[in-house]
Amino acid sequence: MSQPTSRHASKPTVTDDIDSIAAERPKADITSTSVSGSSVAVIGTSASRDEVQDAPEEAPDEPQPCFPSVEAWVTGHFVLMYRRTLGGEFRWCSQWWQHAEAISRLTALWYAWEAMRLQGATGIGLWHRDHLDHQLPILLGARGPFYQCTEHQHLEPHQAITQPAPPGWWSDGPHSDLANAPMDHNSGKPSQAAADHAACRPNPPAPTNTVQGSSDDQ
Known part of the structure; x- marks a missing residue:
């Protein structure tokens, strides 16, 4: 005896409906589809893969110092x-x-x-x-920057004093660069290199007002 046919056998399923709808709709061109001027986020075309392969490699990060200061x-x-x-x-x-x-x-x-x-x-x-x-x-030497200090006591090191040179001292004074420069043995004059170096020296400092003691004070 043959088995009775189920009354639901010929009823299309939900999956069949989706497949039939998808078959009737035109296939989208994923290479030209755009939304508001921007490419749709679809990956898989050969062009996109080539672009990814041709993208320049990022430069390696610069090494960072071990200590910040x-x-x-x-x-x-x-x-x-x-x-x-x-x-x-x-x-x-x-x-x-x-x-x-x-x-x-x-x-x-x-x-x-x-x-x-x-x-x-x-x-x-x-x-x-x-x-x-x-x-x-x-x-760390005995005559270095810490010569007066101990591990537990800081003493301010002595700073040498200076006095400004008189006006014109570095341009045409008796101890100018030209006067003390190495001589050119052929010409008997300061070498050209020394003259060029002297020409690059900064301008002499502005004159300062000094108070001279009177002869009675000396």
């Missing part, structure tokens, strides 16, 4: 790495930032360290030889 380098690397017995041959000041010479020398060491640490196997070795080994004996 000279103070961070001094406290986070220098004093931890290079330790000496203080008080005799070597001097240090906890307020090293009060010494302009120390700031200059330590900053030079930091800049060179940041650059040379990126130079591979020999970078830090060259930094020790060419930079630290020269700077350290001067920086």
